Amino acid sequence: MLLGSAASAVFALALPAILLMYLLKRRYPETEIASHLLWRRALREQEANRPWQRLRRSLLLLLQLLAAACLVFALMEPSIPGGAPSAAPVVIVVDRSASMTAAASRGSGAAGALEEAIRSVTAALDELPASRPVTLIAAGAEPELLLRDATDRREIRRALGNIEPRYGRTDEEAALTLAAALVRDREGGELWLATDGRFRAKIPGPGAAGIRVFGAGRDGANTAVVAFGLRAAGDAIEASATLVHYGSRTAEGTLAVFPAGASEPAEERPFRLEPGEQRVFTFSGLPEADYYRADIRTADDYAADNAAYAFPAKPARSRALIVGEGSLFLSAALELAGVDIVRADPAAFEPGGEAPGAVDWIVVYGADERAIESDAWRILLASRPVWRIWSASSPPAGGEVVEPADSRADIRPHPVTEHLSLADTHIARIVRADPGPGMEAIARYGGVPVLYAGSADGLPRLILAFDPADSDLPLRADFPILAAQAAEWLGGAAGGPLGRAVADDRIEIGLKSGTARAEWQVVETAADAHPSADAAIEAERTADGAVSSVQTAPGVPGLYRFVEYGADGRPLAERLLAVQAAPAEGIWTEKPFADIDPAAEAGQAGGSPGGSPDSAQARTDASSGATDGTGNTDRIGLAPYVAVLILLLLAAEWEVYSRGAAF
Amino acid sequence: MKTGNRADGGATGTGGFAGGAGPLVRPGESLLRKLERLAVASAGRTRGTQQGKRRSGALGSSQEFADYRAYAPGDDIRRLDWNVWARTGRAYVRQYWDEQETCVTFYLDVSRSMRFEPGAAEDRPGTWSGTNKLLYAARIAACAGYAALCGDDRAAVVRFAGSVGDRLHPVRGRGAAERLFAFLERSLRPSADPGSEDLRTPLLAPGALPARPGVCWLLTDGLYAAGIEETLTAFAAARQHLVFVHVLGPEEWRPSLRGELRLVDAESAGAKDVAIHANALRAYDEALREHAGAIRRRCAELGFVYFAVDTAVPLEETVLVRMARHGLLQRQR
Numbered sequence: 001m002l003l004g005s006a007a008s009a010v011f012a013l014a015l016p017a018i019l020l021m022y023l024l025k026r027r028y029p030e031t032e033i034a035s036h037l038l039w040r041r042a043l044r045e046q047e048a049n050r051p052w053q054r055l056r057r058s059l060l061l062l063l064q065l066l067a068a069a070c071l072v073f074a075l076m077e078p079s080i081p082g083g084a085p086s087a088a089p090v091v092i093v094v095d096r097s098a099s100m101t102a103a104a105s106r107g108s109g110a111a112g113a114l115e116e117a118i119r120s121v122t123a124a125l126d127e128l129p130a131s132r133p134v135t136l137i138a139a140g141a142e143p144e145l146l147l148r149d150a151t152d153r154r155e156i157r158r159a160l161g162n163i164e165p166r167y168g169r170t171d172e173e174a175a176l177t178l179a180a181a182l183v184r185d186r187e188g189g190e191l192w193l194a195t196d197g198r199f200r201a202k203i204p205g206p207g208a209a210g211i212r213v214f215g216a217g218r219d220g221a222n223t224a225v226v227a228f229g230l231r232a233a234g235d236a237i238e239a240s241a242t243l244v245h246y247g248s249r250t251a252e253g254t255l256a257v258f259p260a261g262a263s264e265p266a267e268e269r270p271f272r273l274e275p276g277e278q279r280v281f282t283f284s285g286l287p288e289a290d291y292y293r294a295d296i297r298t299a300d301d302y303a304a305d306n307a308a309y310a311f312p313a314k315p316a317r318s319r320a321l322i323v324g325e326g327s328l329f330l331s332a333a334l335e336l337a338g339v340d341i342v343r344a345d346p347a348a349f350e351p352g353g354e355a356p357g358a359v360d361w362i363v364v365y366g367a368d369e370r371a372i373e374s375d376a377w378r379i380l381l382a383s384r385p386v387w388r389i390w391s392a393s394s395p396p397a398g399g400e401v402v403e404p405a406d407s408r409a410d411i412r413p414h415p416v417t418e419h420l421s422l423a424d425t426h427i428a429r430i431v432r433a434d435p436g437p438g439m440e441a442i443a444r445y446g447g448v449p450v451l452y453a454g455s456a457d458g459l460p461r462l463i464l465a466f467d468p469a470d471s472d473l474p475l476r477a478d479f480p481i482l483a484a485q486a487a488e489w490l491g492g493a494a495g496g497p498l499g500r501a502v503a504d505d506r507i508e509i510g511l512k513s514g515t516a517r518a519e520w521q522v523v524e525t526a527a528d529a530h531p532s533a534d535a536a537i538e539a540e541r542t543a544d545g546a547v548s549s550v551q552t553a554p555g556v557p558g559l560y561r562f563v564e565y566g567a568d569g570r571p572l573a574e575r576l577l578a579v580q581a582a583p584a585e586g587i588w589t590e591k592p593f594a595d596i597d598p599a600a601e602a603g604q605a606g607g608s609p610g611g612s613p614d615s616a617q618a619r620t621d622a623s624s625g626a627t628d629g630t631g632n633t634d635r636i637g638l639a640p641y642v643a644v645l646i647l648l649l650l651a652a653e654w655e656v657y658s659r660g661a662a663f
Numbered sequence: 664m665k666t667g668n669r670a671d672g673g674a675t676g677t678g679g680f681a682g683g684a685g686p687l688v689r690p691g692e693s694l695l696r697k698l699e700r701l702a703v704a705s706a707g708r709t710r711g712t713q714q715g716k717r718r719s720g721a722l723g724s725s726q727e728f729a730d731y732r733a734y735a736p737g738d739d740i741r742r743l744d745w746n747v748w749a750r751t752g753r754a755y756v757r758q759y760w761d762e763q764e765t766c767v768t769f770y771l772d773v774s775r776s777m778r779f780e781p782g783a784a785e786d787r788p789g790t791w792s793g794t795n796k797l798l799y800a801a802r803i804a805a806c807a808g809y810a811a812l813c814g815d816d817r818a819a820v821v822r823f824a825g826s827v828g829d830r831l832h833p834v835r836g837r838g839a840a841e842r843l844f845a846f847l848e849r850s851l852r853p854s855a856d857p858g859s860e861d862l863r864t865p866l867l868a869p870g871a872l873p874a875r876p877g878v879c880w881l882l883t884d885g886l887y888a889a890g891i892e893e894t895l896t897a898f899a900a901a902r903q904h905l906v907f908v909h910v911l912g913p914e915e916w917r918p919s920l921r922g923e924l925r926l927v928d929a930e931s932a933g934a935k936d937v938a939i940h941a942n943a944l945r946a947y948d949e950a951l952r953e954h955a956g957a958i959r960r961r962c963a964e965l966g967f968v969y970f971a972v973d974t975a976v977p978l979e980e981t982v983l984v985r986m987a988r989h990g991l992l993q994r995q996r
Contacts, residue, residue, distance in 0.1 A: 028924050029923075031926055034912075034915060034929050034930075038947055042943065
């Protein structure tokens with residue numbers, strides 16, 4: 001039973017007023033009759049000679065009091081929860097983004113916001129009629145439909161309990177859109193949203209669905225290591241770490257830098273950050289190591305961004321074999337990118353047995369195609385990453401030379417095209433030919449593909465579809481960048497760290513030739529990470545069974561080692577990858593629930609979350625009991641029933657009155 | 664019209680009674696003339712003490728033949744039927760019924776409920792209207808008493824309220840009519856005795872009922888909570904032939920009360936708050952019919968006569984038409 005206007009209870013003062021009026025009621029006009037005898041027999045009522053006796057016998061008064069009480073009750077706008085049809089679906093969207101790993105609201109007893117949200121959803125499920133089907137959606141990079149119209153409460157509870165946080169990027173909007181689509185056009189459907197309020201999506205218009213928000217987590221503080229980089233300063237290594245503090249109070253703690261594998265920090269620095277402050281700390285004279293970890297220790301509600309990894313920029317040089325004429329510009333650009341160049345004229349040189357070990361990757365530029373058709377060349381080209389540069393003067397078989405219609409450049413994101421623009425570049429002639437299977441155009445010029453990237457036999461392949469000599473590209477700043485990025489991408493397979501990636505992101509990895517199997521090994525993860533992350537993760541494979549060159553980064557932040565094995569089970573290479581949580585999850589500049597749609601926010605008791613840290617708790621309690629602002633759909637107003645009751649009472653009063661039993 | 668006098672022939676609404684400052688009870692002359700030709704009926708054989716016009720249960724000297732019986736020595740030979748003797752040679756004596764007078768006792772209820780009349784002072788009979796129950800009952804007693812006196816019967820009046828008050832001892836002969844009227848007139852005067860809830864209180868007191876068999880007229884409104892049936896039985900036990908004249912006013916037969924009222928009992932002065940509506944009036948009507956029906960049934964069981972009177976009906980019609988139709992007042996033989 002819910003009361004819309006409990007304050008209307010003051011109208012209950014009318015009841016004693018009625019009572020008083022009865023006590024003070026004017027006496028009836030006196031009429032003398034010969035005898036009471038017949039009236040007494042007719043009415044069979046005893047005379048009451050005391051006011052309270054009169055009240056006690058006054059059925060009329062009782063009925064009037066009842067009617068007045070009903071009126072007061074109706075004024076209080078009573079309603080009962082429910083009203084949604086018993087088979088109306090409930091769609092639960094659980095936000096499992098990284099921010100849900102933050103601390104739970106105070107007093108909830110839950111280990112984290114996710115657990116707290118799931119607890120309150122479970123509690124609400126217990127009050128739900130068993131016949132209502134429940135659909136469970138976990139928000140993630142892609143919304144995951146865990147259950148569809150399930151009615152088995154144990155199954156739902158088990159599925160809820162199995163939800164684990166995802167540290168990668170989360171597409172909340174997609175989850176909500178899916179949920180709204182599932183509820184739409186189903187009468188009485190409800191959308192339940194379990195979140196900490198750091199939800200980067202507008203809740204779609206309620207439509208037919210009632211939206212109920214289960215809040216969790218607290219309006220707490222977060223200190224993040226947003227950047228950690230290394231720089232060589234002479235022989236020593238210098239590190240700089242940038243800290244940002246989000247929160248309402250000053251944060252204090254220590255920032256420590258650990259060299260690889262060390263249990264004691266190389267250097268430790270206390271810090272004190274004001275709300276919103278960002279500060280750079282510099283460490284110098286660090287010992288040499290494969291990687292470094294910056295770690296903060298502070299009273300902080302969100303741990304996933306408290307550590308960051310950096311890898312020293314090793315002067316790891318790769319060796320490239322330029323087959324063909326090459327060019328001075330290309331050689332200079334590659335040398336600038338740290339590539340040792342070996343030239344080979346295919347007409348004069350046939351690769352021998354030790355050649356594969358000598359070079360890391362191959363550039364085919366200006367070579368006669370016929371000259372490299374021999375078996376030795378084919379084996380060599382198939383076992384190394386290859387960058388082919390087509391030339392209009394000797395196009396590949398079936399190729400044609402076209403002149404671009406305009407100078408509009410269309411660049412697709414790719415490691416090779418990362419800083420390219422081709423904005424002021426003029427290209428005179430472009431070769432249009434079949435790039436071969438698995439190749440994809442990543443840059444177009446005047447509508448014609450100029451750069452293809454892809455892989456063959458698990459090795460990266462790059463094709464530049466025009467001769468740099470036919471353009472002014474070598475004079476542009478883009479050219480050394482292209483050469484450096486191509487060298488990095490093609491030579492990546494040669495060794496060195498994989499760098500950083502956001503959890504669950506798709507990353508491209510240049511594989512060693514001969515890789516038969518690969519796996520992710522955990523080097524270290526954050527202290528509170530899930531235990532299942534300790535096991536090695538098998539690398540993904542393509543449809544034809546080979547190890548894919550595009551892998552999904554591990555889901556838990558930490559440091560991982562990508563180990564490739566050859567067919568004989570011998571490790572071919574080990575590379576490190578630092579996995580971090582989606583950076584947006586740690587930016588706690590906005591108050592929780594700031595993005596929640598106002599229609600839904602109205603359902604949160606009190607509306608806007610207050611500034612005090614404890615307001616989250618109050619919000620959680622209230623929101624788990626109250627319904628949302630669209631509540632008309634799941635409340636049954638009792639006023640019409642009370643009105644019928646009052647009418648019945650009035651009829652009874654009239655009956656009593658006309659029977660004359662008004663004593 | 665209360666201004667008529669006893670000579671107006673009784674053709675008006677006052678029922679042929681004098682009004683105003685004059686006597687209230689005495690019937691007008693024309694009504695007296697009509698009453699002279701009537702007599703009070705009595706059931707069965709009566710037994711008085713003096714010669715009268717009533718056929719007695721005993722054989723006697725009237726003109727009415729009763730039977731023959733064989734002559735016995737000592738019989739009055741004037742009663743020998745000579746014709747029978749001539750035909751048969753046996754001597755038979757003719758026997759005749761004895762005729763005796765009977766005593767008609769009027770029990771007049773003078774309790775406060777009888778005096779009560781809405782809107783009139785009960786201690787000033789001159790202000791009463793013709794529908795006052797006590798006045799109406801006294802007038803019935805006057806008419807019936809006059810008819811009894813004219814029929815060579817004796818008439819007596821007993822007035823009672825909470826107890827038996829004054830009484831008029833049996834009088835006889837037309838000349839006693841004025842005494843009867845005067846006594847009834849006095850009965851209208853205010854009395855300190857308000858009446859009783861139980862009819863047995865006044866009427867079952869020792870000496871209240873006649874010692875000899877006779878005819879009794881009980882003129883009352885019957886508004887007694889108890890004792891009516893027992894009193895009727897007592898009359899039967901006293902070998903009285905009772906006529907129960909149930910006198911009620913139009914306000915009692917058909918109350919015109921409406922709304923929420925505080926009803927005050929004229930006798931007990933007790934008050935009662937009542938909301939009167941159609942349902943309540945229906946219940947009242949039912950209670951009244953049940954009450955009257957109980958009296959009527961008891962009277963029928965005892966061979967008595969129950970006669971309901973509405974004081975709104977003109978007295979002449981009640982006396983000359985309705986009572987005659989009920990056989991209470993009959994033409995003299």
